[in-house]
Amino acid sequence: MAGISIRAVEKAYGAVRVVHGIDLEIAHEEFVVLVGPSGCGKSTTLRMIAGLEDISGGDVWIGQTRVNDLPPRKRNISMVFQNYALYPHMNVRDNLGFGLRIAGQSPQVVTERVNEAAGILGLSELLDRTPAELSGGQRQRVAMGRAIVRHPDAFLFDEPLSNLDAKLRGQMRAEIKKLHQKVRTTVVYVTHDQVEAMTLADRIVVMRDGHIEQVGTPMQVFNHPVNTFVATFIGSPPMNLLPAVIHEGQVLLRDGSLVPVPARLRAKTHEGQDVVLGIRPDDICPVGHGLGETDEGTDIALTVDLAEPLGMESLIYTSIAGQEVQAKLYGPRIVQASETLSFRLALDRAHLFDAATTRSLDVL
Amino acid sequence: MIAFLRTRRTALIPLLLLSPALLTMLFVVALPLGFSFYTSLTAYRLVRPETIEIFVGLRNYIRLLEDWEFWRVFGRTILFLAIALNVEFLLGLGIALLIAKITWGQRTLRTIMMFPMMFSPILVGFQFKFIFNDNIGILNNALQSLGLTDRAIPWLVDGRLAMFSIIFAEVWMSTSVFAILLLAGLFAMPRDPLEAAKVDGCNSWQVFRHITLPFIMPFAFIAMTIRSLDVARAYDIVHVMTGGGPAGRTELLWTLIARTGYMDARMGQANAMAYLSTLLSIAFTWYFYTKLMQARRYMGGVQ
Ligand SMILES: Nc1ncnc2c1ncn2[C@@H]1O[C@H](COP(=O)(O)OP(=O)(O)O)[C@@H](O)[C@H]1O
Ligand SMILES: [Mg+2]
Numbered sequence: 296m297a298g299i300s301i302r303a304v305e306k307a308y309g310a311v312r313v314v315h316g317i318d319l320e321i322a323h324e325e326f327v328v329l330v331g332p333s334g335c336g337k338s339t340t341l342r343m344i345a346g347l348e349d350i351s352g353g354d355v356w357i358g359q360t361r362v363n364d365l366p367p368r369k370r371n372i373s374m375v376f377q378n379y380a381l382y383p384h385m386n387v388r389d390n391l392g393f394g395l396r397i398a399g400q401s402p403q404v405v406t407e408r409v410n411e412a413a414g415i416l417g418l419s420e421l422l423d424r425t426p427a428e429l430s431g432g433q434r435q436r437v438a439m440g441r442a443i444v445r446h447p448d449a450f451l452f453d454e455p456l457s458n459l460d461a462k463l464r465g466q467m468r469a470e471i472k473k474l475h476q477k478v479r480t481t482v483v484y485v486t487h488d489q490v491e492a493m494t495l496a497d498r499i500v501v502m503r504d505g506h507i508e509q510v511g512t513p514m515q516v517f518n519h520p521v522n523t524f525v526a527t528f529i530g531s532p533p534m535n536l537l538p539a540v541i542h543e544g545q546v547l548l549r550d551g552s553l554v555p556v557p558a559r560l561r562a563k564t565h566e567g568q569d570v571v572l573g574i575r576p577d578d579i580c581p582v583g584h585g586l587g588e589t590d591e592g593t594d595i596a597l598t599v600d601l602a603e604p605l606g607m608e609s610l611i612y613t614s615i616a617g618q619e620v621q622a623k624l625y626g627p628r629i630v631q632a633s634e635t636l637s638f639r640l641a642l643d644r645a646h647l648f649d650a651a652t653t654r655s656l657d658v659l
Numbered sequence: 660m661i662a663f664l665r666t667r668r669t670a671l672i673p674l675l676l677l678s679p680a681l682l683t684m685l686f687v688v689a690l691p692l693g694f695s696f697y698t699s700l701t702a703y704r705l706v707r708p709e710t711i712e713i714f715v716g717l718r719n720y721i722r723l724l725e726d727w728e729f730w731r732v733f734g735r736t737i738l739f740l741a742i743a744l745n746v747e748f749l750l751g752l753g754i755a756l757l758i759a760k761i762t763w764g765q766r767t768l769r770t771i772m773m774f775p776m777m778f779s780p781i782l783v784g785f786q787f788k789f790i791f792n793d794n795i796g797i798l799n800n801a802l803q804s805l806g807l808t809d810r811a812i813p814w815l816v817d818g819r820l821a822m823f824s825i826i827f828a829e830v831w832m833s834t835s836v837f838a839i840l841l842l843a844g845l846f847a848m849p850r851d852p853l854e855a856a857k858v859d860g861c862n863s864w865q866v867f868r869h870i871t872l873p874f875i876m877p878f879a880f881i882a883m884t885i886r887s888l889d890v891a892r893a894y895d896i897v898h899v900m901t902g903g904g905p906a907g908r909t910e911l912l913w914t915l916i917a918r919t920g921y922m923d924a925r926m927g928q929a930n931a932m933a934y935l936s937t938l939l940s941i942a943f944t945w946y947f948y949t950k951l952m953q954a955r956r957y958m959g960g961v962q
Contacts, residue, residue, distance in 0.1 A: 368857060373858060380852050380855035398860050
């Protein structure tokens with residue numbers, strides 16, 4: 296039983312603070328993904344959990360132990376690195392068994408566990424090769440195998456898939472998920488790719504500039520982003536953001552057009568409030584070509600600037616109030632540029648953010 | 660017909676282009692090598708040039724095989740090589756590890772480290788001859804002033820001590836070859852496997868032993884190859900410091916060969932010795948080169 300508990304953890308390099316007192320409780324066997332743009336402090340946080348970076352402030356607990364002052368080898372964790380970090384002079388078998396041998400396990404146990412891990416990861420044929428003789432995907436698998444043989448309290452992954460090509464990345468993503476279902480262990484996974492975060496996580500932790508912006512299940516984070524940063528970072532294509540003002544109970548866009556305030560937010564707005572209307576492309580669809588019935592919608596005529604047919608759906612570039620907006624069309628219908636269509640905005644799934652604080656009115 | 664001429668001509672071009680190199684090799688390497696090998700089969704004495712025509716077959720070699728003194732010197736040279744290389748390796752490794760840790764003044768230190776290599780071995784020999792001199796040498800002076808000893812230690816007069824002194828000079832002069840190459844290895848070392856090993860449960864010593872050391876060994880083998888060739892032909896330092904004495908106790912292969920060839924003027928015999936010594940160098944080079952190639956197999960193409 297080992298969850299991980301991060302309490303007011305800070306990291307400073309000299310005078311530069313890169314992690315600003317973050318709190319996070321990770322449950323036993325939970326798969327948590329830290330996601331955020333490059334340089335936001337994800338790796339630093341992970342490395343503090345691993346013990347590869349000193350903790351400048353706060354505490355990290357693994358299970359019942361405060362690990363701040365423990366070296367990595369005493370934390371019983373495994374880590375998979377972006378560059379795989381295999382031992383170049385050892386073959387796959389020795390790479391996998393190294394940690395066990397260092398821990399003083401008997402040769403039988405080492406062989407047994409290595410074979411078990413190799414079986415799980417499809418490495419049985421490759422045990423005698425050196426890392427130089429493996430492809431990127433195979434190296435990645437060895438790195439994961441090295442992590443699982445030791446039966447650690449937690450796995451830490453630092454952008455494990457970012458050196459792979461797109462196809463392989465998709466495959467390995469699925470394998471990691473399967474692996475977690477087979478080998479249930481606490482996982483902390485770092486990535487800058489929101490798709491990986493959405494697909495893998497039990498809970499997503501969105502980070503920016505050394506702060507945690509939001510923690511939640513993928514669906515919570517997707518459906519209820521707490522601010523415009525999370526709203527645009529999670530989801531692809533990103534949520535459209537339109538600056539507006541509240542006027543007589545309506546959302547007044549920059550070109551003077553009016554959109555009703557979503558019913559659930561009416562009580563939270565006031566006259567003259569500067570807001571940002573956020574609406575995902577999937578929630579702006581030509582009438583009759585949406586994701587299904589919307590309880591609450593408003594229709595608006597828009598001219599198509601560009602359409603990208605993707606088969607069963609098309610991505611449509613148009614503009615609302617002079618600002619480029621992406622919309623979706625579901626169904627195998629061809630759309631021409633400069634065609635004018637009636638679009639329905641699904642207001643029950645639209646968001647309003649306070650313009651000054653960028654925070655969602657839902658959470659205020 | 661024309662086509663035939665053309666193919667003949669194109670076939671000649673590589674040979675033509677190679678000829679300067681081939682001729683140089685012929686005159687600079689092959690001929691002297693052949694000539695010296697021939698003289699090793701004669702009773703050639705430097706002072707009587709006509710003896711070069713007295714062909715004795717393998718007699719010089721056979722005499723060598725039975726020559727106790729020669730084999731003792733042969734063995735001593737191997738011992739000298741083994742000690743010098745190991746000490747230089749260990750010291751060089753220590754220095755490289757220390758310098759790799761330093762962040763400030765590293766360049767300066769690296770430069771200073773190279774100083775001993777900038778002197779001619781002859782001068783190094785003279786310098787250490789002075790340092791180790793039992794009457795006026797600063798080492799004995801220092802030891803006596805510090806009260807560590809009250810008598811003059813015969814550094815260059817006692818056989819064992821003289822050998823030690825020569826090795827000391829050799830090590831002083833050349834440890835930086837190891838240090839520099841190992842430092843280059845440490846700089847080239849990726850950081851990730853070190854961190855992976857720490858997470859995998861290694862303490863600092865285990866990380867060094869299982870990850871760092873295997874990674875930098877190829878660099879050590881390069882240094883060993885260079886230095887084994889260097890030490891196997893050691894002559895200048897020995898000649899200057901002890902001249903092979905006392906009573907031949909510091910005689911190494913090349914001092915013996917030079918004595919036989921130039922002092923005793925028995926050039927045929929000396930050349931036979933030289934050929935056998937070359938085998939030693941080849942053996943060492945081949946050994947380290949094989950080690951290097953083994954180690955390099957895994958160095959290529961890994962992230
Ligand atoms: N050793 C270091 N010294 C100074 N600054 C560092 C160091 N390592 C990382 N940083 C800074 O810390 C910030 C967070 O880095 P990191 O955790 O690697 O980000 P990422 O979220 O991309 O993994 C970055 O701005 C980076 O420049
Ligand atoms: Mg990173």
